[in-house]
Amino acid sequence: MSDEHKQDQNNDENLYKAYMMKTKNDIHTSPSLSEEEQKEIIKVGSNTARNATVMISLAILLLILPLMTLITYLYYGIGGKANTMIDVVGKTIYVTEPNVSLEEMEIESEIGLFSMNVNFDTFKRIGSEDYLAEKVDVYFGLDKPKFPEKISFLEQLPPMGYGIDVVKDGQKMYHPDAGVPFNMSDEWDVLKGLPDGTVAEAYLSFSELMKPNEIEKALPKEMEIRWLAVDTGLEAKQMDKEGVPITPIGYPAQVDSTTWSPFDGDQTNEEVFLDILKLLEKNEQTAEIVSKIKSLEIKERREYVEDKGILIYGAVVTGPVPELRKLEQMKVVRAIKVGEVKLWNWK
Structure with a gap:
């Protein structure tokens, strides 16, 4: 292996180590959420899911009730x-x-x-x-x-x-x-x-x-x-x-x-x-x-x-x-x- 090739390999290893060290530093220095903040996020998510369920249920009822009413009128109307x-x-x-x-x-x-x-x-x-x-x-x-x-x-x-x-x-x-x-x-x-x-x-x-x-x-x-x-x-x-x-x-x-x-x-x-x-x-x-x-x-x-x-x-x-x-x-x-x-x- 030539001296030039060894030199390139050493440079790549040094760059990789420098990148890994920077990543570790970023993880340790990134802001973390408190326990209360985490609970608040979960609560907001839960409320959002519940509201979505309610709205979907109402939409289904608004579609079903007119249909059921129509069926009732047809039942009493058809055939007199x-x-x-x-x-x-x-x-x-x-x-x-x-x-x-x-x-x-x-x-x-x-x-x-x-x-x-x-x-x-x-x-x-x-x-x-x-x-x-x-x-x-x-x-x-x-x-x-x-x-x-x-x-x-x-x-x-x-x-x-x-x-x-x-x-x-x-x-x-x-x-x-x-x-x-x-x-x-x-x-x-x-x-x-x-x-x-x-x-x-x-x-x-x-x-x-x-x-x-x-x-x-x-x-x-x-x-x-x-x-x-x-x-x-x-x-x-x-x-x-x-x-x-x-x-x-x-x-x-x-x-x-x-x-x-x-x-x-x-x-x-x-x-x-x-x-x-x-x-x-x-x-x-x-x-x-x-x-x-x-x-x-x-x-x-x-x-x-x-x-x-x-x-x-x-x-x-x-x-x-x-x-x-x-x-x-x-x-x-x-x-x-x-x-x-x-x-x-x-x-």
Whole structure:
């Protein structure tokens, strides 16, 4: 190896050693962070990460909520599901609650997230006027209803709750072959004790089954027949096959010319009644919850009526109290239950 080459090698080694020494000095002389400063850096990093997570989550929610709302509207809108539910609710009222009507044009629906609330008022005819009976709110989680929330404006408050006891407590009309579980003379005494200048609602139980067109001929003229209770083959037993009390079902006695009523005269009331039973048969769970009735047995009762025809065992009437008292002398009236009473308003 030449002297010149050795000299170059020595120069390279000296440069390398000088560079390494400078690097070590730089490391020892570079500024270091205190423990508090290091904690602050970690804290800032943690907050930044958390804020980023929150913002990402909010962005996802802002994207998902409109999508979920759209899905809800499509669920209730496609195929008219919302209209079907409202239709079932309204028609259930007509055939399970005697002398009760509603204004379908006033039914309000509010769609929430995978839910819908249906709100409406019901009315009772006492004398010649319709009085507010209840404000009703029915909540649907998708197509599953919950027990309705009701505010009653009646003097005789309806039984509260849902099930067998409610049916028993609310029973006011009885089949000719079924026992009457109250003292009938007591109810006639109630009617006799009311002032002459009042009008009242009365629930009649007949001593025999009658055809619808025979009812008006059998009762005094100075009263209005509001609702007819139909014999469906179960009322005489008063129980269904599982031992659950059977409640009356029926329909309004008169044509209602208002545009929102299903009993508007386009078909006979009997035909409309049977059509409603077919609708409720497909939506029986909803009808049972809306009507507070544990067992409707729609299919069995519909088939019986279609086979035997419509026969009436009870009715709701309203009119002046002095006229209602005359019913005591009529053999066709087996029992009476006095309903709502109002000051004179007769036509």
